[in-house]
Amino acid sequence: MKRRSRISAVTLAFAMVFMTLASQAVFAGGGQQKKSDGTIRIGFINAFLTTPYQAPLDAAAVKRAKELGVELILVDGKADSATMLSQAQSFIDQKVDAIMFVPADMAGSITIVKAIHAAGIPVIGVNSRPDPSVENLLATQVSCDLEYEGEVIGKLVASHFPQGGKAVTIEGFAGTEAQQKRTAGFKKGLAGSKVEVVQEVIADWDRAKAMSAADDLITRIPDLKIIFAQDDSMAFGAIEAVKAAGKMDQIKVYGIGFMGDESRAYLKSGELQGTCTQSPSYEGVTGLELAVKVIKGEKVDAYYRTEALPVSKENADSIDHGFNVN
Structure with missing residues (x-):
């Protein structure tokens, strides 16, 4: 179908690269055995290796590791805490110097962080926070709020809709910190406005699932x-559903992440009403540099x-999104 074909070439390229890398482990240095030449070795367990946000984050970390002469071993956690615990144990056995960690969910992060910490290896949280009960075991954390x-x-929407209206949320993986807190924050931003959140649905950070969810919501809530x-990629899917329903004048779509040149194009066209920055390059580079420190x-x-930072059509050209990793 035509409306499912607008996935960006950049996103596909990142996904293809990291699907290949995930099957092996990504190196900015040499093999998997403990180095005896003093080379710093860092393991990186990423729950969501090939998603549109995580792929450029990973690429930025790999690039920075190469620049610093650090060996970075990147593995795909496959959004599964049991898999990630096994990967953590493998890194412990390899005696890596530090482990960067993007958790799949807060509950599953507890055992993983405790195991790494018990082995005396520093844990650097990246992008998403672990469960609050183990945050004190992290060496440091780089992530958005x-x-x-x-x-x-929420505040942007409230300013755009002083007259109010019905709103829905399309969310990432259930149980993740991002899924829980972004909706809580959205409602906080709407406080005191006439905008009402009438339904929340899960779409697993997936563009096609978001389009399907939006199709259903548009049908069931005619005055939406x-x-x-909860991210721009899912917003793009929702936009396609709104366009197919012929309701672009009625329904306005918002995202989060300012996810690359595609987000900029959607903003400038007026199809995406607003988003906010979250630079994957910053998180990847900063996480790697913090691990070294x-x-x-x-x-x-x-x-x-x-x-x-809030981003709309008016300032889309003046803000760096951080998704282009050269």
Whole structure:
């Protein structure tokens, strides 16, 4: 179908590269055995290796590792905490110097973080926070404030709809920190407005699933005014559903992440009403650099926040989205 064919070439390219890399482990250095030449070795367990956001994050970390002469071993957690625990144990056995970690969900992160910490290996949280009960075991964390991101979009929607209207949310994997906190923040941003969130649905950060979910919501809620998707990729799917229903004038779509040149194009065309920044390049590079600092015994802060700036048609050209990794 034509409306399913607009997945960007950049996203597909990232996905193809990282599907190949995930089957082996990605190296900015040599093999998997413990190095005796002093080379820093960092394991990177990423729950969502090939998603549109994580792929450029991974690429930025790999690039920075090569620049620093660091060996980075990147593995695909396949959004499964049991798989990731096994990968963590493998890194422990390899005696890596540090482990960067993007959890699949908060509950599943507990055992993984505890196991790595018990082995005396520093854990660097990247992109998503682990369960609060083990945050104190992290050496440091780089991520957005997920609730604040949702709040930024909620306030933007409230300013665009002073007259109010019905809104729905299209969300990522159930149980993840992002899925929970972005919707909580969105509602916080809407507080005091006349906008009402009438339904929340899960679409697993998947563009096609988001389009299908939006199709259903548009049919069941004829006076729907607002769709908030928890990332821009799902927002693109929702836009295709709105266009197919012939309701572009009635229903406005918002996302999160300012996900590359495709987001910029959707904003400038007016099809995407608003989003906010979350640079994957910043998180990948900063996570890698923090891991190196921790290994060297340098002082780091407990938390580094990824910026969340509101983006609309008016300022889309003036803000760097951080998705192009050269």
